[in-house]
Amino acid sequence: MNDVPLRFEGVRLPDWPDGEISLDVAANTAAAVLGSDNSGVGVLVSMALGLTAPSEGRVLVHGQALAALPDREALAARRKLGYLPSGNGLIHNLSLADNVALPLRFGTDLADGQIRRRVEVIMAQLGLTAFASLRPATATVEQCRRAALARAVAFDPDLVLLEQPFNGLTDRAAAELLELARGGELTAGSRRTVFVTGAYLPPLLRPRLETRYRLVRGRLEPDEG
Amino acid sequence: MLFNQIRFTALHAVPLIILLSGILSFLLISQAVRELGRIGATELIGRLMVVAIVRELGPLFTALTIAGRSGTAIAAELSINKALGEVQALEGMGIDPVQYLVLPRVGGAIVSLLGLVVLFDLVAITAGFLAALANGMSGPRYAEIVTESLALRDVWFTLVKALVFGGIIGIVPSFHGLVVRGGPTAVPIAARQSVVACIVLIFSFAGLFVLVLR
Numbered sequence: 001m002n003d004v005p006l007r008f009e010g011v012r013l014p015d016w017p018d019g020e021i022s023l024d025v026a027a028n029t030a031a032a033v034l035g036s037d038n039s040g041v042g043v044l045v046s047m048a049l050g051l052t053a054p055s056e057g058r059v060l061v062h063g064q065a066l067a068a069l070p071d072r073e074a075l076a077a078r079r080k081l082g083y084l085p086s087g088n089g090l091i092h093n094l095s096l097a098d099n100v101a102l103p104l105r106f107g108t109d110l111a112d113g114q115i116r117r118r119v120e121v122i123m124a125q126l127g128l129t130a131f132a133s134l135r136p137a138t139a140t141v142e143q144c145r146r147a148a149l150a151r152a153v154a155f156d157p158d159l160v161l162l163e164q165p166f167n168g169l170t171d172r173a174a175a176e177l178l179e180l181a182r183g184g185e186l187t188a189g190s191r192r193t194v195f196v197t198g199a200y201l202p203p204l205l206r207p208r209l210e211t212r213y214r215l216v217r218g219r220l221e222p223d224e225g
Numbered sequence: 226m227l228f229n230q231i232r233f234t235a236l237h238a239v240p241l242i243i244l245l246s247g248i249l250s251f252l253l254i255s256q257a258v259r260e261l262g263r264i265g266a267t268e269l270i271g272r273l274m275v276v277a278i279v280r281e282l283g284p285l286f287t288a289l290t291i292a293g294r295s296g297t298a299i300a301a302e303l304s305i306n307k308a309l310g311e312v313q314a315l316e317g318m319g320i321d322p323v324q325y326l327v328l329p330r331v332g333g334a335i336v337s338l339l340g341l342v343v344l345f346d347l348v349a350i351t352a353g354f355l356a357a358l359a360n361g362m363s364g365p366r367y368a369e370i371v372t373e374s375l376a377l378r379d380v381w382f383t384l385v386k387a388l389v390f391g392g393i394i395g396i397v398p399s400f401h402g403l404v405v406r407g408g409p410t411a412v413p414i415a416a417r418q419s420v421v422a423c424i425v426l427i428f429s430f431a432g433l434f435v436l437v438l439r
Contacts, residue, residue: 049317071321079319089314092305106320151318161317 019218028189035215230333271374303402331395338391
């Protein structure tokens with residue numbers, strides 16, 4: 001069971017008591033659950049992080065239900081995951097570079113110099129070097145999304161959770177971000193396990209997500225689109 | 226983070242505190258020298274300076290000023306963090322919002338209040354000296370009266386008040402900022418509620434201190 005990075009076990013959403021979600025996101029794959037705003041798709045990542053408890057069932061991350069952990073342990077468990085929240089969640093009074101450094105400052109024992117060098121490397125990978133000092137309010141949607149992804153993968157987690165990561169992006173930018181989230185390719189598949197939720201998935205990206213579902217009335221249906 | 230809070234709350238407020246303290250003390254001591262001089266009780270200026278300004282008005286005025294200036298800023302900033310989903314993002318990344326957002330602000334407010342109250346009192350004593358000179362009292366006499374009246378426990382009372390008021394200014398606006406629901410329209414409401422709550426608590430504790438710290 002622990003080999004499955006993310007598992008939804010008989011999860012019921014509060015607004016859809018008749019539905020049930022059971023899903024295994026296999027290691028080294030990218031999976032997406034798509035749905036409209038009122039489908040409840042917006043809470044799936046929150047449930048995975050243990051920030052929202054399902055009304056029934058459980059969500060396991062590497063075999064552990066984060067919602068059931070004491071606060072301190074849940075925080076420590078979340079620090080091992082990559083998380084790109086809906087709306088980016090960048091801290092508005094920090095520069096993009098400082099936002100990327102944030103999980104490294106709190107989730108690692110790295111010295112300031114090491115963090116700075118690591119942030120420089122990640123910012124370069126994401127094409128953000130020239131925009132590192134911008135605040136989120138003065139950066140474009142794409143720059144903010146890139147910074148939010150850079151922050152999510154800053155300490156190279158093996159599971160990355162992305163909420164509405166492609167909204168407002170061109171297909172090209174969305175494809176580039178997905179590849180960066182996957183972290184490169186191994187013989188087993190992508191280097192990281194990626195779980196995407198949202199309303200929109202650019203057609204260009206469909207072949208790059210091994211598993212795709214659509215959330216309809218609290219149940220998962222294969223996404224044929 | 227803590228240094229940034231101290232810089233904003235304390236260093237940026239220094240000119241305002243100097244201005245308020247200087248004017249308040251100058252007015253009070255000018256009137257006192259004149260009125261007490263008529264009844265031959267100028268010796269009481271020292272007690273007036275120590276009890277009224279150093280022990281009571283110094284911490285109270287400083288706390289009210291910082292509550293209005295920095296308390297509202299803390300509430301506004303944290304409510305924006307909350308309204309924009311930044312607090313949930315921090316939780317999702319495993320960063321405790323209390324540790325990251327609240328503790329530096331509380332620490333910054335306490336350290337700042339301690340420093341600013343000491344500054345307020347020093348400026349007040351200096352301005353009182355100038356006021357005494359301007360109203361015909363000799364400088365050495367003023368200094369002698371004030372130092373005779375100032376006891377170590379007055380300094381401790383002042384610092385205890387600064388500590389408590391600083392805690393109020395750090396904690397209350399942080400609470401109001403983090404409990405907002407809804408969008409950006411909740412920001413000014415949180416700022417207003419926090420400054421009102423701070424004023425009520427600061428005055429309440431000032432009254433309590435009069436009863437307790439006799």
